[in-house]
Amino acid sequence: MIRATFIYFFTSLYILLLAPPAMIWTLIFHDTRLIYILARFCFRIIGFIGGIKVTIQGKEKILPGKAYLFLSNHQGNADGPILCHATPRNLRALIKTEMMKLPILSLVLKQLQFVPIDRLNPKKAREGIDRGARLLSEGKSFFAFPEGTRSRDGLLGEFKKGVFVMAIKAETAVIPVTIVGSAAIQPPGKYTIVPARVRVVFHDPIDTNGMQLEDRDRLVELTKNAIASELPCT
Numbered sequence: 001m002i003r004a005t006f007i008y009f010f011t012s013l014y015i016l017l018l019a020p021p022a023m024i025w026t027l028i029f030h031d032t033r034l035i036y037i038l039a040r041f042c043f044r045i046i047g048f049i050g051g052i053k054v055t056i057q058g059k060e061k062i063l064p065g066k067a068y069l070f071l072s073n074h075q076g077n078a079d080g081p082i083l084c085h086a087t088p089r090n091l092r093a094l095i096k097t098e099m100m101k102l103p104i105l106s107l108v109l110k111q112l113q114f115v116p117i118d119r120l121n122p123k124k125a126r127e128g129i130d131r132g133a134r135l136l137s138e139g140k141s142f143f144a145f146p147e148g149t150r151s152r153d154g155l156l157g158e159f160k161k162g163v164f165v166m167a168i169k170a171e172t173a174v175i176p177v178t179i180v181g182s183a184a185i186q187p188p189g190k191y192t193i194v195p196a197r198v199r200v201v202f203h204d205p206i207d208t209n210g211m212q213l214e215d216r217d218r219l220v221e222l223t224k225n226a227i228a229s230e231l232p233c234t
Contacts, residue, residue, distance in 0.1 A: 051195025058202035136170035176226035
């Protein structure tokens with residue numbers, strides 16, 4: 001309880017104090033690197049306070065200077081920060097539209113070109129996928145959780161196909177990612193944050209060059225099989 005309260009307080013204060021100058025820097029110099037540096041530093045401090053230890057496998061598969069779409073399983077609230085910490089890229093993300101209503105944070109996400117997806121509006125959802133594809137084509141790497149929501153039992157849920165359409169349209173390779181152990185950090189519905197050991201596995205990239213939209217089911221299957229291969233409960 002005390003650990004969670006301290007982490008929430010620290011994170012809120014960190015964003016309130018450092019987000020405004022970082023956003024001003026970004027607006028003046030059109031350079032988002034400072035925001036990413038501050039975010040990663042924040043994640044490291046939170047991990048230290050929370051007793052979260054992360055081991056990373058397969059990072060050598062991520063080639064320098066190449067954009068990827070990183071697709072991961074989703075077990076807990078910490079998955080996004082863990083993935084951003086583990087991945088040697090300044091990542092954009094597909095996010096829920098609700099996140100764009102949060103004060104200050106929404107401004108940061110907008111500057112970083114995070115793409116909101118309105119799952120209740122198919123037309124706007126397609127527009128979001130098209131925008132993500134354009135940014136991927138421009139060389140900006142993304143991450144997403146194709147399950148759309150956290151797994152309650154550790155098993156992989158059904159994968160939504162929008163992100164796979166995005167990769168095919170952009171002809172960008174998909175890197176499946178397995179996150180193991182993050183569910184223990186904050187069980188669903190709980191306030192507390194528990195120390196945990198988390199393992200992040202980057203799998204071999206899946207090339208989408210030459211794929212058509214009709215191949216999206218095959219791409220889903222290849223990605224899902226790779227992610228499942230490192231999950232202990234499958």
